[in-house]
Amino acid sequence: MGKGRAPCCDQSKVKRGPWSPKEDLTLITFIQKHGHHNWRSLPKLAGLMRCGKSCRLRWINYLRPDVKRGNFSKEEEGAIIHLHQTLGNKWSKIASYLPGRTDNEIKNVWNTHLKKRLFPNSSRSSSYSSISCPQDRTTEANQNKNYAVVQEEGNSRDNESQDSPSSSHLHGKNMHKKPELHEANELQEIQLLLDLDDFDDITSAFLQTTETLLPVQPLDSLLQTHTLTGFHNTGGATQEATELQPFDHSQPEIPCGFEETNGEFDLWSQLVESNSPTPSPTSEEFDEWLSFMDNQTYFDDFTLLGEVCL
DNA sequence: AAGGGTGCCAACCGCGTTTAG
DNA sequence: GCTAAACGCGGTTGGCACCCT
Numbered sequence: 063m064g065k066g067r068a069p070c071c072d073q074s075k076v077k078r079g080p081w082s083p084k085e086d087l088t089l090i091t092f093i094q095k096h097g098h099h100n101w102r103s104l105p106k107l108a109g110l111m112r113c114g115k116s117c118r119l120r121w122i123n124y125l126r127p128d129v130k131r132g133n134f135s136k137e138e139e140g141a142i143i144h145l146h147q148t149l150g151n152k153w154s155k156i157a158s159y160l161p162g163r164t165d166n167e168i169k170n171v172w173n174t175h176l177k178k179r180l181f182p183n184s185s186r187s188s189s190y191s192s193i194s195c196p197q198d199r200t201t202e203a204n205q206n207k208n209y210a211v212v213q214e215e216g217n218s219r220d221n222e223s224q225d226s227p228s229s230s231h232l233h234g235k236n237m238h239k240k241p242e243l244h245e246a247n248e249l250q251e252i253q254l255l256l257d258l259d260d261f262d263d264i265t266s267a268f269l270q271t272t273e274t275l276l277p278v279q280p281l282d283s284l285l286q287t288h289t290l291t292g293f294h295n296t297g298g299a300t301q302e303a304t305e306l307q308p309f310d311h312s313q314p315e316i317p318c319g320f321e322e323t324n325g326e327f328d329l330w331s332q333l334v335e336s337n338s339p340t341p342s343p344t345s346e347e348f349d350e351w352l353s354f355m356d357n358q359t360y361f362d363d364f365t366l367l368g369e370v371c372l
Numbered sequence: 373a374a375g376g377g378t379g380c381c382a383a384c385c386g387c388g389t390t391t392a393g
Numbered sequence: 394g395c396t397a398a399a400c401g402c403g404g405t406t407g408g409c410a411c412c413c414t
Contacts, residue, residue: 078383078384079382079383079384079407080382080383080408081382081383100399101399101400102398102399102400113384114399114400115384115399115400115401116383116384118400118401119382119383119384120382120383122401123382123383124382151403151404152402152403153402153403154401154402154403165401165402165403166381166382166383166403167381169403169404170380170381170382173380173404174379174380174381175380374414375413375414376412376413376414377411377412377413377414378410378411378412378413379409379410379411379412380408380409380410380411381406381407381408381409381410382406382407382408382409383405383406383407383408384404384405384406384407385403385404385405385406386402386403386404386405387401387402387403387404388400388401388402388403389399389400389401389402390398390399390400390401391397391398391399391400392396392397392398392399393395393396393397393398
């Protein structure tokens with residue numbers, strides 16, 4: 063075959079299903095060192111039995127350094143509602159207005175929470191596209207009414223939404239509470255990971271660089287300064303999305319405080335490039351590291367890992 | 373305590389677009 | 394300019410955890 067690109071990955075040899083911690087670490091380590099210029103060849107080069115598509119998805123949605131985990135704030139929910147009204151199911155477009163949030167995450171929040179509040183009677187199967195098209199002017203008036211109502215509800219339940227376990231959005235529930243059944247296996251996996259030099263590099267490099275990192279700017283303030291002008295005006299539900307500015311990762315107000323390289327925040331590169339001497343970690347720094355690793359990867363049990371380290 | 377129902381999320385599927393050759 | 398693979402995106406669903414009875 064002279065024309066076209068090389069053949070696609072061998073589907074029969076790729077692993078599917080949930081990613082293991084070791085696979086995550088392999089992917090992170092590889093991208094840290096080599097970037098991700100070619101997703102198709104990446105799994106082979108990295109030694110992963112995964113399709114490049116799967117690697118890309120895993121990286122973009124969970125392993126990227128600038129992915130924000132945790133509950134959606136009322137501002138974010140309001141932004142999603144507003145943007146969905148104007149953009150429809152253009153999840154990637156909507157995500158571009160919400161720094162640190164992925165299209166998949168936003169889509170899930172919409173389908174599991176926001177849509178239900180907007181259209182309580184809508185069924186799962188019928189709701190995807192039927193309400194999403196902003197060009198459907200026949201129902202626009204009713205939709206606007208519902209959007210406004212939901213934004214009001216979002217504001218009124220504000221205080222409870224952040225902390226209450228009964229919050230409508232328990233984002234990351236599964237990420238931070240693993241089945242006890244798996245704890246033993248996970249511990250074994252973590253112990254295996256400790257044998258990897260790269261992991262040690264990342265850990266020590268983090269300790270080396272914590273003092274030099276820029277302060278983290280709270281997302282809410284970013285949202286206010288970047289994207290949310292007019293969001294608090296529920297009457298402005300019909301505002302055009304063009305009034306909002308997509309989050310530009312090249313702008314200086316970077317939520318995670320890391321330098322940008324090759325169009326993305328290469329956290330890991332920056333970590334290992336630090337040349338400063340490694341200080342002995344204090345307990346405070348250690349806690350910070352645990353929190354850091356917890357936030358930056360899906361390794362929700364880094365506390366457990368910390369115990370292993372100690 | 374057990375079993376069924378429901379909610380939620382991670383990941384896969386498939387299609388349209390982009391791009392390499 | 395054409396072809397085919399890679400990429401990117403939106404839709405969908407499998408499976409786990411929690412809740413209710």
